[in-house]
Amino acid sequence: MTPITDIRLVSEAILNAVAPVFLLTRIGSILNVMVGRLGRAIVRARIVNALAPEKRQEHKFELTVKRITWLRVTIGFATLGALLVCVSIASLFVLVESGFSMPYMVFWSFISSMGAIIVALLCFLREILLTSNEVIISSNLALGA
Secondary structure, three states: OOOOOOHHHHHHHHHHHHHHHHHHHHHHHHHHHHHHHHHHHHHHHHHHHHOOOOOOOHHHHHHHHHHHHHHHHHHHHHHHHHHHHHHHHHHHHHHHHHOOOOHHHHHHHHHHHHHHHHHHHHHHHHHHHHHHHHHHHHHHHHHOO
């Protein structure tokens, strides 16, 4: 490998990597929200599970377990998306340093990351719907409906 002597190539690679870095920041923020929700769901499951069997409402526990499952899948896909963004950033620099022309590597890693993030957001939407249903069911039970 020959060292990079043209500063323009390095500056282009840095400029091309800036937007995905901002994307990584946003994915990190979304992951922070998801992990917070997962922590609260786990605490809720522990509290419901610790209740005496006659006081435990099984539907609440089952909904909480479903929420935890969806959040775990969501976090997995969001993390995969973040890792693929990292791969596309790293491949930009590797391709500049090596001199290879492989734009499809960057393209497919970035497209794959967008796909993973889309799936993560859809799973997150499903978890939010489960949470909303849990509140509706609880309010209906409290009202005696």
